[in-house]
Amino acid sequence: MASPAPFTFDRVWEFDVTPPRLWSVLSDTQAFPRWWPWLRSFEPVSLEAGARTRCSIGPPLPYVLTVDLAVIDVVPESLVDVRVTGDVTGPARLEIEPTEQGSTARLVWTLDVCRPMLRVAAGVARPVLQWGHEWVVSNGVEQFRRSALAATVLPPD
Numbered sequence: 001m002a003s004p005a006p007f008t009f010d011r012v013w014e015f016d017v018t019p020p021r022l023w024s025v026l027s028d029t030q031a032f033p034r035w036w037p038w039l040r041s042f043e044p045v046s047l048e049a050g051a052r053t054r055c056s057i058g059p060p061l062p063y064v065l066t067v068d069l070a071v072i073d074v075v076p077e078s079l080v081d082v083r084v085t086g087d088v089t090g091p092a093r094l095e096i097e098p099t100e101q102g103s104t105a106r107l108v109w110t111l112d113v114c115r116p117m118l119r120v121a122a123g124v125a126r127p128v129l130q131w132g133h134e135w136v137v138s139n140g141v142e143q144f145r146r147s148a149l150a151a152t153v154l155p156p157d
Contacts, residue, residue, distance in 0.1 A: 004122035006112045013141055016102040023077040025148045035147040036140055047074050059132035087115040
């Protein structure tokens with residue numbers, strides 16, 4: 001069986017907070033498990049180059065992804081580059097930009113499936129895996145808006 005094509009993702013969301021405010025919330029990695037119940041395990045680390053952590057992600061499908069995340073580069077309020085390894089592998093990047101209304105966050109990644117069972121599933125049931133991925137990301141953004149941004153009181157810019 002040929003290797004399945006990588007899973008690619010490139011989305012942009014708008015937030016009505018400035019990049020410094022968005023960054024101050026996003027960089028609170030201790031809060032990630034509170035915001036995202038599908039994050040089955042997570043070892044919080046500082047968002048700085050060289051940081052490494054492991055997490056398990058439970059989509060609404062009968063499997064859990066376990067990945068290691070190595071932070072490659074960080075530009076506070078602007079960029080986080082990560083190398084993902086484990087059940088999936090590849091680069092991931094978060095870019096934050098100011099807008100007139102607040103900021104945008106762009107999330108981009110290209111991930112190859114490495115876990116044998118998931119490689120088979122990606123070859124025969126790719127739309128199901130894609131749906132699970134989209135579910136985690138779209139729910140994650142909404143949970144972040146409700147739990148993190150709405151509940152966080154930040155000082156004025």
